[in-house]
Amino acid sequence: QAQPVESGGCLVQPGWSLRLSCTSPGFTANNCEVAWYRQATGTQREWVSTINAAYTKYYAASVKGRFTISSNKAEDTVYLQMNNLKPEDTALYSCLLYGGRCQRLRGQGTTVTVSS
Numbered sequence: 405q406a407q408p409v410e411s412g413g414c415l416v417q418p419g420w421s422l423r424l425s426c427t428s429p430g431f432t433a434n435n436c437e438v439a440w441y442r443q444a445t446g447t448q449r450e451w452v453s454t455i456n457a458a459y460t461k462y463y464a465a466s467v468k469g470r471f472t473i474s475s476n477k478a479e480d481t482v483y484l485q486m487n488n489l490k491p492e493d494t495a496l497y498s499c500l501l502y503g504g505r506c507q508r509l510r511g512q513g514t515t516v517t518v519s520s
Contacts, residue, residue: 405428405430405431405434405501405506405507405509406428406429406430406509407428407509407510407511408426408427408428408431408438408499408500408501408509408510408511409426409427409428409511409512410424410425410426410497410498410499410511410512410513410514411424411425411427411514412424412425412514413496413497413513413514413515413516413517414515414516414517415517415518415519416489416516416517416518417518417519417520418489418490418491418518418519418520419488419489420489420518421485421486421487421488421489422485422486422489422516423483423484423485423486424440424483424484424486424497424514424516425481425482425483426438426440426481426482426483426484426499426511427479427480427481428480428501428509428511429480430480431480431482431501431506432475432477432480434504434505434506435457435503435504435505435506436457436501436502436503436504436505436506437454437455437456437457437501437502437503437504437506438454438455438473438475438482438499438500438501439451439452439453439454439499439500439502440452440453440454440473440482440484440497440498440499440500441497441498441499441500441510442493442495442496442497442498442516443495443496443498443513444492444494444495444496449498450464450466450495451464452464452467452471452484452497453467453471453473453484454473455473455474455475455482456503457503457504459475461473466492467486467493470486470487470488470489471484471485471486471487472484472485472487473485482499484497486516489516489518490518491518491519492518493516493518494516494517494518494519495515495516496513496514496515496516497513497514497515497516498510498511498512498513498514499511
């Protein structure tokens with residue numbers, strides 16, 4: 405089970421969209437659940453969204469209706485589509501693999517900055 409690798413973070417303006425990726429070869433076969441978290445500077449890590457092995461999706465109230473989590477089995481990748489970004493979405497976004505036959509592993513994260 406490889407440590408997940410996140411990508412897609414960058415500097416965007418309020419109202420823009422971004423898609424983050426979390427890739428870990430083998431996570432689909434191991435029936436991992438995948439959760440996105442974020443941590444803004446000086447704050448605690450905050451749960452954002454989860455997709456489980458049955459592809460059921462869960463969202464934090466702060467992102468529901470703006471963010472969409474999805475999974476590409478063939479590529480062992482989970483995406484986080486983020487629309488209508490706000491300055492308060494600025495954070496280091498990381499993904500966590502757990503459950504099933506997974507090792508509990510967290511990636512290094514990718515930084516999203518929302519600023520005009």
